[in-house]
Amino acid sequence: MPTREHISCGISYHNVHDIFDTLGTASQGGYSFIVTPITHPRFRREFFAGEARNRSGAFTRSDLVLSTQDWNTLIVGKVSPWINLDSPVESVRRNSEKALEQELNYAAHLSLPAVLVTPRDANCVNLARFVYSKIMGVSGHQPTYNVWVYVPMRAHEDEAKIFFNNLPNGEGETNEFDSSLATVNDTWIWWNTFRTVCNTDKKIGLVLELSADLPSFCEIQRWLGEPIRCIFVKTTLFSSNKKGFPVLSRAHQNLLRKMFKLDVQVVIYGNNKHVNMKHYQQYMDHLWTTQDPDDALSTFAKGYEDYLQIPLQPLMDNLESCTYEIFEKDPTKYTEYQRAIYNALLDRVSDEEKDTKVSVVMVVGAGRGPLVRSALAAAKNAQRLIKIYAVEKNPNATVTLFAQQDEMWGDQVTVVACDMRDFNPPEKADILVSELLGSFGDNELSPECLDGAQKFLKDDGISIPCRYTSYVVPVSAPKLYSEIAQMRDKDKHPLTYFEMPFVVHLHNHTPLSSPQPLFTFVHPNRVEVPDNSRYGKLSFTMPYDCTIHGFAGYFDTILYKDINLSIHPSSHSIGLFSWFPIFFPIKDPLCVSDKDELEVHFWRCVSTRNVWYEWMISKPSIGSVHNPNGRSYTIGL
Secondary structure, rough: OOOOOOOEEEEEEEOOOOOHHHHHHHOOOOEEEEEOOOOOOOOOOOOOOOOOHHHHOOOOHHHHHHHHHHHHEEEEOOOOOOOOOOOOHHHHHHHHHHHEEEHHHHHHHOOOOOEEEOOOOOOOOHHHHHHHHHHHOOOOOOOOEEEEEEEEOOOOHHHHHHHOOOEEEEEOOOOOOOHHHHHHOOOOHHHHHHHHHOOOOOOOEEEEEEEOOOHHHHHHHHHHOOEEEEEEEHHHHOOOOOOEEEEEOOHHHHHHHHHOOOOOEEEEOOOOOOOHHHHHHHHHHHHHHOOOOOHHHHHHOOOOEEEOOOOOOOOOOOOOHHHHHHOOOOHHHHHHHHHHHHHHHHHHHHOOOOOEEEEEEEEEEOOOHHHHHHHHHHHHHHHEEEEEEEEEOOHHHHHHHHHHHHHHHHHHHHEEEEHHHHHHOOOOOEEEEEEOOEEOOOOOOHHHHHHHHHHEEEEEEEEEEEEEEEEEEEEHHHHHHHHHHOOOOOOOOOOOOOOOOOOOOOOOEEEEEOOOEEEEOOOOOOOOOOOOEEEEEEEEEEEOOOOEEEEEEEEEEEOOEEEEEEOOOOOOOOOOOOOEEEEEEEEEEEEEOOOOOOEEEEEEEEOEEEEEEEEEEEEEEOOOOOHHHHOOOEEEE
């Protein structure tokens, strides 16, 4: 569920005569804000030639009609529809630039929260460049407003002709719409052109107009990966129920509920087709408040959607108590570990031996003891005798382990305060249990740790987990890209944050294929000289025109036999929240076309002191290697 209890719903007006009275009427109807032109939509200003060039008087209403607080929270400004910065007619283009500058400056003067800008088609480079220069500001002073780029979700040729032919043309300007019909149907290209020119700046947001004829599933998925701020819903899309109230079709309802997961706002526009305009707002709020409840993962991750975190390095750093506490609350992980240990004990000790044979279980990386407790519970359920060694290097966590040994476990558990790679056990283990996996499987150095620890596992001993595989998939994630682009550190390489992976609960993104397996590790690893370096090359076919911002990484693991844990999207273990996916960004967003082949290379590099990943794209165009020699990010051994 989104963070707001009720929907944020606005109402759009073609023109407003008395803005104070209009705000009052909108507020009585339950609307949170209004969208209104900054100047009268038919008031053309001539800055270079024409009779009106020296016209005296104000070009729009005074700022005194509302308080600063009202301007800043209740008004979204629209730029004039006749403005065309990409006109081939120079006089029209130059006049439009002056008019747009005037309106944007006044929006900044009023401290408006957002300004609505409408590209006419994919030919919007000059408009985007001009807007970007304004939001960048001068001398470090940036305007407070965000820019909302308004595009229809889907534009058919006839609808688009009607829309743009009704815009007043400039003097000497021909309507150029017919020449650009090739780009009309895929309005995503309009938006992609605009935001690419603006370097995917986080102050540039997308506003979609809901269409009567909904796009395909793939097109909807592509839109859902974009930074949608608001969706406009026309009153003509509503039909009437038996009581005469406005309702939307089931398909439109389902789409809006998907949008609501992104916490978008809604704007109603058009003529009133029902008894009162407030009924549209009430219906939208009904859709908002009757969404399906969140699952365990979404509930746990509330507030962490698209929040970039640097991956943990538990081998290098000692984890804090609060970190242990969060992971120990996972309702699925330790249940599955307990099942795995239970089955392993039953397989190693027959019913005839259960009263005499003691199995040695070594928990390496024991933390505060959740796997120790799982092993004890498994042994009790299996009616098998066990002896546990709990090995932990974190001196703060061993305090907790020793306390539990004294108060609960007794001689059945031996706490060993050292690095597992340095442990010299008095006896070998029947079962080796660990939870050293990271979001990418091996990124917390489970292979290196378990290779060092397997020397005290019997030749026929069992490792839990016994196998894990990482997966990657290209994703469109402009929100994540813009967040990383904002990261700066004067003491680091300028590309540092584009050359390191992040753990992130992916939310506002679009996967562009199915994840493919990359690296696999098996334990125990009986190779005489283990080599945990890896290289993988994967190929993906792009489903449609899109922009790639990086790669999402997942993993799954076999704990024992058919007992698994997975964060792979198609096989995600129900209730599992110990791991979020990992994200590998790319330095420059890559625009690809429908049916293009994307070829990506990943390396897992290992030195005597560090492990790191390198990655690059070689098709459809060759790129450079990210993180060469671990210059931006390594995992310490």
